[in-house]
Amino acid sequence: xxxGLLGQYLANGIILGTMYALVAVGFxxxxxxxxxxxxxxxxxxxxxxxxxxxxFLGLEFVGVTDPWVQVLVVTxxxxxxTAFIGAVIARYLVLPLKAAPPLNILLITLMLGTAIREAxxxxxxxxxxxxxxxxxLPDASTDLGNFTLRADSVxxxxxxxxxxxxxxxxxxxxxxxxxxxAVAQDEETARIMGINYTMIVLVTFAIGSGAAAFAxxxxxxxxxxxxxxxxxxxxxxxxxxxxxxxxxxxxxxILGGFLFAALQTIGAVALPFASAYKDVFAFGVVIAVMAxxxxxxxxxxxxxxx
Amino acid sequence: xxxxxxxAPRPTWLGLPPLAxxxxxxxxxxxxxxxxxHAESQVVVLVLLAVAALAAVVGGRTGADRVLATAMSQHxxxxxxxxxAGLLAVIALFATDHFPLLMLxxxxxxxTAALGLNIQFGYAGMVNFAGAAFFGIGAYTAAVMTTxxxxxxxxxxxxxxxxxxxxxxxxxxxxxRTRGHYAAVVxxxxxxxxKTFLEVNDxxxxxxxxxxxxxxxxxxxxxASPVLFGVEMSFYLNYALLGAALAVLAxxxxxxxxxxxxxxxxxxxxxxxxxxxxxxxxxxxxxxxAFTLGNVMVGMAGALYGMMISFIAPTSFTFSxxxxxxxxxxxxxxxxxxxxxxxxxxxxxxPEKLQIIQEYRFLLFSVLVIAMLLFRPDGLLPRTVxxxxxxxxxxx
Numbered sequence: 240x241x242x243g244l245l246g247q248y249l250a251n252g253i254i255l256g257t258m259y260a261l262v263a264v265g266f267x268x269x270x271x272x273x274x275x276x277x278x279x280x281x282x283x284x285x286x287x288x289x290x291x292x293x294x295f296l297g298l299e300f301v302g303v304t305d306p307w308v309q310v311l312v313v314t315x316x317x318x319x320x321t322a323f324i325g326a327v328i329a330r331y332l333v334l335p336l337k338a339a340p341p342l343n344i345l346l347i348t349l350m351l352g353t354a355i356r357e358a359x360x361x362x363x364x365x366x367x368x369x370x371x372x373x374x375x376l377p378d379a380s381t382d383l384g385n386f387t388l389r390a391d392s393v394x395x396x397x398x399x400x401x402x403x404x405x406x407x408x409x410x411x412x413x414x415x416x417x418x419x420x421a422v423a424q425d426e427e428t429a430r431i432m433g434i435n436y437t438m439i440v441l442v443t444f445a446i447g448s449g450a451a452a453f454a455x456x457x458x459x460x461x462x463x464x465x466x467x468x469x470x471x472x473x474x475x476x477x478x479x480x481x482x483x484x485x486x487x488x489x490x491x492x493i494l495g496g497f498l499f500a501a502l503q504t505i506g507a508v509a510l511p512f513a514s515a516y517k518d519v520f521a522f523g524v525v526i527a528v529m530a531x532x533x534x535x536x537x538x539x540x541x542x543x544x545x
Numbered sequence: 546x547x548x549x550x551x552x553a554p555r556p557t558w559l560g561l562p563p564l565a566x567x568x569x570x571x572x573x574x575x576x577x578x579x580x581x582x583h584a585e586s587q588v589v590v591l592v593l594l595a596v597a598a599l600a601a602v603v604g605g606r607t608g609a610d611r612v613l614a615t616a617m618s619q620h621x622x623x624x625x626x627x628x629x630a631g632l633l634a635v636i637a638l639f640a641t642d643h644f645p646l647l648m649l650x651x652x653x654x655x656x657t658a659a660l661g662l663n664i665q666f667g668y669a670g671m672v673n674f675a676g677a678a679f680f681g682i683g684a685y686t687a688a689v690m691t692t693x694x695x696x697x698x699x700x701x702x703x704x705x706x707x708x709x710x711x712x713x714x715x716x717x718x719x720x721x722r723t724r725g726h727y728a729a730v731v732x733x734x735x736x737x738x739x740k741t742f743l744e745v746n747d748x749x750x751x752x753x754x755x756x757x758x759x760x761x762x763x764x765x766x767x768x769a770s771p772v773l774f775g776v777e778m779s780f781y782l783n784y785a786l787l788g789a790a791l792a793v794l795a796x797x798x799x800x801x802x803x804x805x806x807x808x809x810x811x812x813x814x815x816x817x818x819x820x821x822x823x824x825x826x827x828x829x830x831x832x833x834x835a836f837t838l839g840n841v842m843v844g845m846a847g848a849l850y851g852m853m854i855s856f857i858a859p860t861s862f863t864f865s866x867x868x869x870x871x872x873x874x875x876x877x878x879x880x881x882x883x884x885x886x887x888x889x890x891x892x893x894x895x896p897e898k899l900q901i902i903q904e905y906r907f908l909l910f911s912v913l914v915i916a917m918l919l920f921r922p923d924g925l926l927p928r929t930v931x932x933x934x935x936x937x938x939x940x941x
Contacts, residue, residue: 276726332915339922341725342672346875347918349868350911357908475737475864482730515745522738529731530719 243386252504257399260496261454262477265447271423279352281474287452291317325448372459485535567616575631646781656889661842667880669835670815676870678739681862683847691758709844743859754858878924
């Protein structure tokens with residue numbers, strides 16, 4: 240194996256891992272505060288990417304052409320808009336079903352995902368075709384032997400990791416994070432301590448959805464294309480990553496995200512069969528990990544009250 | 546029957562005894578199914594939908610549903626016979642039409658598959674989001690076996706189920722060891738893995754899919770149109786009858802299983818696995834049994850489906866199709882076989898019929914399920930409390 244090619248795969252794997260980790264963080268946050276799986280997460284991500292794309296078109300229309308301003312505005316609009324939508328979903332679809340069996344919430348959010356996907360396909364102008372996402376980041380690159388280091392990849396990974404670290408600090412170092420962790424520990428006690436439960440749940444959903452929108456923008460900037468179906472597989476991968484890492488644990492989500500990207504990369508490069516089998520390999524390993532560690536790599540601390 | 550159960554006031558509806566109400570409902574439902582499958586114009590479809598909604602509301606208000614339930618429990622033999630007769634009558638009325646029969650058979654096969662999932666979801670409380678994958682295993686088994694071997698197709702139908710169970714065994718360890726969301730991810734991963742695998746490999750036809758040979762029983766080719774009384778019937782008639790037989794078999798099996806000690810064991814495991822373990826129930830055994838039985842039913846339905854549509858491709862067995870099966874189980878009501886039958890009809894036929902909203906049907910359908918879960922989470926026909934002794938009536 241050529242060292243340059245190896246570097247190329249490594250860089251690609253890190254980008255994918257960052258994206259997956261951002262999606263998985265959302266799943267794990269929602270599970271933490273409300274013990275629910277919100278399966279429309281992938282489609283919320285897609286919605287974020289489309290919101291960003293719309294913002295870009297708006298900027299072009301107004302006449303703002305500086306790429307740095309554009310990328311900043313696109314990201315901000317996408318994250319803010321999607322965070323709002325995430326909170327609305329939590330308020331009107333997830334919270335009313337809190338007492339229902341978990342399967343019902345899983346199903347309602349799955350159906351919501353389908354509804355979002357179909358709505359974008361039908362109502363977004365020409366929504367059934369892929370959209371060319373603009374390359375807003377500088378396209379400079381350095382050649383290191385066979386390995387081309389693209390500036391946009393470096394920026395994406397750096398900002399993505401910064402967002403993950405920021406989320407980590409938010410959860411572990413701020414009063415808001417303390418409230419989120421308190422609600423995740425025990426709803427009733429948190430209420431007694433004067434924490435506004437509903438508010439915290441909505442804020443958590445907003446944060447998770449914002450992270451997903453960020454991943455969606457990353458995806459668009461990296462592949463320069465978005466389409467209405469992009470959320471389904473990304474959502475599934477994010478969910479698998481969160482589960483493999485161990486639900487309700489931020490580190491688990493990050494570990495799971497990078498692990499999944501690593502598995503895909505290994506499946507594409509290092510294994511004897513065709514690279515098209517990379518997803519088969521990655522999901523196969525996920526199943527094997529679940530057989531080995533039924534509650535994820537970093538296990539949730541639970542006890543059964545009998 | 547002891548005498549004191551006879552003194553219980555028998556519920557009536559418009560002065561009719563339960564059995565008469567039950568038979569009337571079966572006749573009306575069969576006529577409705579015939580009209581609905583027959584309806585061509587969108588106006589007629591919409592009117593029929595309005596009629597169904599109105600009938601459901603009026604029936605609920607006037608207590609017809611309770612009388613119907615009484616009829617089902619007290620005269621189950623007569624009612625079941627009437628329902629099968631109604632189904633056969635609808636099939637016979639469509640004997641020469643391709644499309645309604647194809648739809649009806651699809652409903653019957655999806656119902657069989659959903660009944661299989663029902664054993665897993667409704668009784669044992671296990672989640673399986675890979676229903677379409679096991680359906681696909683059955684269909685691909687049928688494709689390979691019918692084209693490569695000379696085995697009798699009826700045996701291949703059973704092999705489809707066996708194959709689904711065997712591949713299901715690969716998942717047994719993670720599925721039994723994990724719970725809740727963790728179990729969900731195992732089957733979701735398998736569902737995605739299965740479809741991707743079919744798409745990338747060359748032996749099983751790749752994205753183009755495979756041809757499936759038709760069903761033949763004793764030299765009688767199902768894809769040749771039978772001629773009865775000088776009229777050429779649709780060749781789907783064969784499949785409709787076999788599909789009906791399979792669905793009835795699956796239905797009877799599910800009901801028997803529910804009433805048996807096995808069903809009781811599965812219910813106990815679903816409700817509280819710790820307590821059941823304390824009572825000496827082998828949880829692992831119960832779960833493996835439910836998982837395998839369910840997969841066999843899904844696989845057999847898939848095998849017949851493959852033979853009927855005679856051409857299968859990976860796009861028919863995606864994760865979304867698995868969700869469709871789960872939606873049938875939940876819409877009908879978990880653990881409720883009649884609910885499953887009703888939901889299968891709605892989920893399969895409604896989108897086909899509402900051409901006026903063709904473009905928006907998936908959107909409307911998902912919104913419908915969301916509303917359903919918000920306002921009637923137990924499903925259309927919720928499962929009733931287990932009757933310990935069949936035919937036994939509680940004292941008033």
